[in-house]
Amino acid sequence: MALTTKEKAKIxxxxxxxxxxxxxxxxxxxxxxxxxxxxxLHLKKNPQDVHSKKGLIKMVIQRKKQLAYLKKxxxxxxxxxxxxxxxxx
Numbered sequence: 001m002a003l004t005t006k007e008k009a010k011i012x013x014x015x016x017x018x019x020x021x022x023x024x025x026x027x028x029x030x031x032x033x034x035x036x037x038x039x040x041l042h043l044k045k046n047p048q049d050v051h052s053k054k055g056l057i058k059m060v061i062q063r064k065k066q067l068a069y070l071k072k073x074x075x076x077x078x079x080x081x082x083x084x085x086x087x088x089x
Contacts, residue, residue: 007034029066033085033087067081
């Protein structure tokens with residue numbers, strides 16, 4: 001369920017202005033969001049997978065914290081990343 005190198009590169013290209021800036025909050029939110037999407041698909045097929053559910057909850061909490069941080073730093077970037085990823089406010 002880990003993201004492949006090609007998937008990560010595409011997310012970095014879509015979300016970030018600079019391809020080398022892989023540690024920015026925007027990129028981290030994009031990567032976690034993609035991992036969440038993949039894990040949700042896995043859990044739809046395997047609803048009894050308790051360990052993956054715990055991992056999903058941790059990832060959602062991590063993304064929520066990162067979004068709160070980004071909103072505090074830059075409202076403009078926060079709104080842009082939400083629009084790019086397709087999240088609700």
